[in-house]
């Protein structure tokens with residue numbers, strides 16, 4: 001890279017909505033700072049994003065970054081097969097999908113990276129890839145690229161996986177229902193209960209395809225040149241400091257669309273229903289937003305209790321009922337007649353622009369599965385949370401939300417959910433007096449996020465430092 005020449009990074013996004021969103025915003029953030037980015041999406045993700053109804057796309061069928069490129073950012077775009085046919089139902093066949101990402105995807109991505117590396121001007125210097133991929137280290141080495149690992153979850157989750165060997169040594173790995181004693185030996189984590197570990201760390205069967213991915217991915221990430229994390233230094237100070245003693249770890253979050261109404265790249269995999277009109281007709285802070293992210297499934301019995309609990313609570317609500325929320329084989333899982341009973345008090349939609357809905361003044365609470373993006377977006381909009389984690393990092397995120405930051409409440413522990421509890425917890429969160437402490441607490445956390453993004457804030461400084469260090473390393477590589 002010559003003096004004044006821009007660094008060029010290939011950025012490969014993990015093919016799930018919760019990873020594509022922050023990856024796209026990371027690409028824009030880096031390009032705004034002078035990086036050239038070649039962004040790679042899988043063909044399946046690309047197909048979902050671009051085949052929605054015309055109102056939600058940005059007018060260019062082949063390139064989701066066309067509009068931001070017009071505004072001067074050098075983000076190039078290409079797609080690659082994940083090894084499965086575009087029309088394959090990845091939600092219904094989760095294990096086959098993950099197995100393809102574990103065993104087949106790397107061959108496809110290697111071919112694409114090789115083409116880009118051979119033909120790109122200016123030359124490519126680094127590979128930014130989601131930490132959950134199992135191949136970035138190998139490919140970065142082969143093509144002489146710096147390896148930047150992008151972690152889309154909390155630093156706490158990263159450190160738990162990073163120290164899996166410690167958990168195993170102490171008998172806290174794969175020990176659901178066997179151990180209840182606090183874990184106090186992970187560097188930078190004062191204390192965590194086994195029930196708050198990620199589902200993969202709790203589960204007794206530690207040989208699943210997702211476990212194999214995690215083992216390989218973290219072996220790879222330990223040797224990355226840099227780790228970029230979608231968190232904020234002030235939110236997880238001890239955990240981040242402890243990690244920084246081991247690896248070049250940069251907290252640069254929140255990587256979310258902070259200007260909710262001015263989004264320039266359409267990333268939604270499904271057509272967004274517009275509920276602004278309905279929300280406009282409701283009083284400030286009176287509506288509960290209910291959504292369980294893009295991929296997790298809710299059991300039919302829990303869904304029925306939730307629906308009846310919502311009905312009983314008498315609170316207004318918007319519920320994102322993804323067609324595969326229970327299963328793509330059960331597209332109408334609601335109790336019969338409930339839509340009629342609910343009437344104008346509730347709105348059921350298949351998908352929406354969550355960032356926009358959360359930012360609406362009518363929203364006063366968020367019943368969530370605790371996906372990391374949802375938590376960051378909710379904090380940004382100062383909407384307290386009602387937590388119902390389903391799998392992966394969501395149990396640990398609930399601990400952060402409920403126990404550490406006190407910005408939300410727990411819907412129910414492992415026991416079977418019941419409608420009475422659902423309705424009571426909804427009222428606790430939404431009522432003026434009982435919800436006050438959560439609204440006050442989340443205001444303070446939002447301030448932290450805002451400050452982190454200011455010119456002299458931690459995330460901006462961390463980004464500056466990352467930039468300086470990577471430029472230095474690129475120069476070193478060229479000289480050597």
Ligand SMILES: O=c1ccn([C@@H]2O[C@H](COP(=O)(O)OP(=O)(O)O[C@H]3O[C@H](CO)[C@@H](O)[C@H](O)[C@H]3O)[C@@H](O)[C@H]2O)c(=O)[nH]1
Nearest residue numbers: 018021152293294295320351352353354355371372373374
């Ligand atoms: O109707 C909807 C519902 C969701 N979203 C967006 O979809 C994303 C969902 O992300 P997240 O809340 O993190 O949930 P998941 O889709 O479940 O994300 C996966 O990825 C996350 C980041 O790695 C993890 O924290 C989650 O546990 C994992 O399931 C967010 O940006 C939402 O704004 C919409 O735009 N419209």
